[in-house]
Amino acid sequence: MNLDRIASHTSETNVSRRNFLISGALVGGGFVLSLSLPFGSGEAAAADAFAPNAFIRVGSDGQIVLTMPYVEMGQGTYTSIPMLIAEELEVGLDQIRLEHAPPNEKLYANPMLGVQATGNSNALRGGWKPLREAGATAKAMMVAAAAKRWGVDAKSCRAQDGEVIHEASQKRLKYGELAADAAQIPIPNKVELKRPEDFRLIGMPAKRLDAAGKVNGAATYGIDVRPPGVKIATLTQSPVFGGRIKNVDDSAAKAVKGVRQIVRLDDAVAVVADHMGAAKKGLEALKIEWDGGPNAGLSTRDIARELEQATFKPGAVAQNIGDADSAMAGAVTKVEARYEVPFLAHATMEPMNCTVHFRGNKCEIWIGTQAIARVQAMAAKAAGLPAEKVIVHNHLLGGGFGRRLEADGAVRAVEIAKQVDGPVKVVWTREEDIQHDLYRPYWFDRLTAGLDRDGKPIVWRHRFAGSSVISRWLPPAYANGLDPDSTEGAINLPYSFPNFHVEYVRVEPPGIPTGFWRSVGPSHNVFVTESFVDELAAAAKQDAAAFRRGLLEHNPRARTVLDLAAEKAGWGQPLPKGRGRGISLQNAFGSLLAQVAEVEVAKDGSVRVHRVTCAMDCGTVVNPDTVEAQLQGGIMYGVTAALYGEITLKNGRVEQTNFDTYQILRMNEAPAVEVHLVKSTEPPGGMGETGTSAIVPAIANAIFAATGKRLRKMPIDINVLKQPA
Known part of the structure; x- marks a missing residue:
């Protein structure tokens, strides 16, 4: 999701006297150095509103404390961000201790988003230059302080391993x-x-x-928090979004040993107990009659039909090059296709949870969230308190994938805690989580392309319809019917098309909420565009990799990753019967990535992804281990979506309930993944979400190579691939 253009000044990262502040107040015999980053908008910048975003504190013990404006949810941010500081400050990573940043959008706003949030694969992108400048400035001040004490020229001193050394005398002083x-x-x-x-x-x-800490159990996730006297609650919400409670018989639930209280809300019931076992038993004993409301008859097919009809109408123009209509009229070969992708749940391994202690005039919250300031603001509204009366403690996240960019779990926990004496930890069951998620939107796409007599594409038209999550989550970023999330991966393709026209039609589905999902807009768009490019290659009777290469004459970085992936995957080498290779290429999150999937299709239509080869140019690599791990994790998430991922509605209710009906890729199904990185001195690009979006079309294209059958709808339907008996 490319949100760089939201704020006109977010690319300015040079450190100056105006941009740097120092407290001057001693902290444990040390000092606090705070780095200022542009915040929000050009308006804010012009109004002298540059606000500190990351703090370095150096104590008398020489340890550097970094207050992290980003959160760790498995992506390695709590290692890669300190590496930027440590590199320029000339200290080891073992000298840096991390603290979670409190909610404060003026101090800790993500410079690429303008709000305090971790997402969009942009922690390193946003911090690359300014955080290094923070470390370099702190180092320069340490050197200057040592030179002044020794009465020597600062140029005769250097920093190394957390101390300043005077070259001539070999005098040393620790930070x-x-x-x-x-x-x-x-x-x-x-x-x-x-x-x-x-x-x-x-x-x-x-x-x-x-x-x-994660290995020895010392790490604290949101679900691990246990303030003194805490009770445990779990809940059930209306099975139809927008429904309400008609009647509740809680007599059997109250009789369960350990159950302390039943909390009723307009559209939910929570059971408060001494432990989760009692809470779950009490929940199962409830007898609830629901009023489904206006969405009680809704089905997925209803939503799909609405989206399909929307694509017959013009949308907001996201990108236009040349004259698509005239070019289409002169095309020798025309290719048309319709694509669909389903609603998807996040299914984070750490269940949704939030602990709240509501004291009437004060509210304290413990949670793992990607957007702590958002949690504070929405929890304060639910509590009926000013934001400064709501204290939020953030913790490690056992998976985010965009789900924990939302504050609905915290709001629900506050609503329950207002009726409970003392702290209460609200833990969602897996069923509640999957059936009350904010889902990756359903999308419907229409594409048309024209080829000349040599098989080269001369025109591309694409119109798609679906929900705009940005319009709800970050309204200023939605303008003129467009937002940068919904269109990323559909526009600014790595290829050269002389005539190119893309339109987006916003359609908000009734009866089901939508939210960001790992790789967000590209998770939809890259599947569609890279599958359709493959269709054009087939129509031109050309090799899929060679066809793409022919469209990359003016994009050497993209051509490099494409060629590297193809070479390392053994593109063109023979495969056993029933196997095929598929390739995909994407420009998303500031990185270029090519993937080749090797797939086997069995006679019964089942699909096995054996091997995935990745080539990535993500600019300067900070921690190669993290890059490889993130690509591996993103690919597994994407393979799950391709093979199994689908949320469906029947009578307004989500049909999937747990991992038996919302299946996740098993360990024995995981493909071998090879990662090859292109050496680059460009600034870092994003990587946390890139693998998820690129793998799905690679799998679909591999299935076409193996079977000749083109899949334009996900997840894979084995009945379509099943061979006749």
Whole structure:
């Protein structure tokens, strides 16, 4: 999701006196250095509203405390971000301790989003230059403080491993010894950043700073929090979105040992108990009569039909090059296709949870969230309190994937806690989670392309309809019928088309909420566009990789990753009967990625993904281990979507309930994944979501190569692929 254009000044990251602030107040014998990043909009910048976004605190013990504006949900941010600081500050990663940032959008807004959130694969992209400048500035101040104490020229001193060394005398002072003096040093106007060839940490594999705690159990996730006297609650919400309670018989639930209280809301009932076992038993004993409301008869097919009809009408123009209508009239060969992708749930491994202690005039919350300031604001509204009276503690996330960008779980927990004396931890069952998610939108697409007599595409037209999550989540980013999430992956393709026209039709489905899902807009668009490019290659009777290469004359970076993926995958080499290779290429999240999937289709139509080969140009690689891990994880998430992922509605109710009906890729089904990185000195691109969007079309294209059958709807329907007996 490319949200860079939301704020006109978000690309300005140079450190200046105006951009840097130093407290001057000693903190444990040290000093606080705070880095200022542009916030929100050009309007804010012009109004002198540059606000600190990341804080470095150096204590007298020499340890650097980094207050993290981003959250760790498995993507490695709590290692890669400190690497930026440590590289320029000349310290080891073992000298850095992390603290979660509290909710404060003025201090900790993501510079690429304008709000305090972790998503869009942009933590490194946003922090790459300014956080390095923060480390370099802190280092310069330490060197200046040491030089002043010794009475020497600062140029005769250097920093190394958390201390300053005077070359001539070999005198040494540790950062902790210099912290108080450094707090009094004027902030330098300009600092010099390291050249890539001088990096000692960036680009080298680094052990995850959060790994040890996760292995030994010391790490604290939201679900681990247990304030004194906490009770456990679980809940059931109206099975139809927008429904209400008609009647509740809770007598049997109250009789369950350990059940302390039944909390009724307009559209939900919670059972509060001493432990989760009692809460679940009490929940099962409830007898509830629901009023389904206006959506009680809704089905997935109803929504799909509405979307299909919407694609017959003009939409907002997302990108236009040349004259598509005239070019289409002169095309020798015309190719048309319709594509559909379903609603998808997030199914995070850590169940949705939130702990709340409501005290009437104050509310304290413990949670794992991707958007802590959003949680505070919406929880404050639910509590009827000013935001400053709502204290939110953030924790590690056991999976986010966009689900924890939402605050609905916190709002629900506050609503329950208002009726409970003391702290209460609200934990959703897996069934409640899957049936009350905010789902990846359903999409319907129409595409038409024209080829000349040599089989080269001369025109591309694409119109698609679906929900705009951005319009709800970040309204300023939705304008003129368009938003950067819904269109990413459908526009600015890596290929050159002389005539190119893309339209988006916003349609909000009734009766089912939508939200961001890992790889967001590209999770839909890349499947559609890369599958359709494959259709054009077939229509031109050309090899799929060679066809793409012919469209990349003016994009050498994309051509490099395409060729590398094809080479490493053994493109063109023979495969056993029933197997095929499919290729995909994408430009998304500031990175270029090509994938080749090797797939086997059995006689019964079942599909097995054996091998995936990735080539990625994500600019400068900070931690190659993290890049590889994120691609592997993203691919598994995407393979799940291709093979199994689908949320359906019947009579207004989500039909899937748990991992038996919303299946997740099993370990024995996981393909072998090879990752090949292109060496680059460009600024880092995103990687957390890239693998998820690129794998689905690679699988679909491999199935076509193996069977000759083109899949234009996900997930894969084995009945379509089943061979006749």
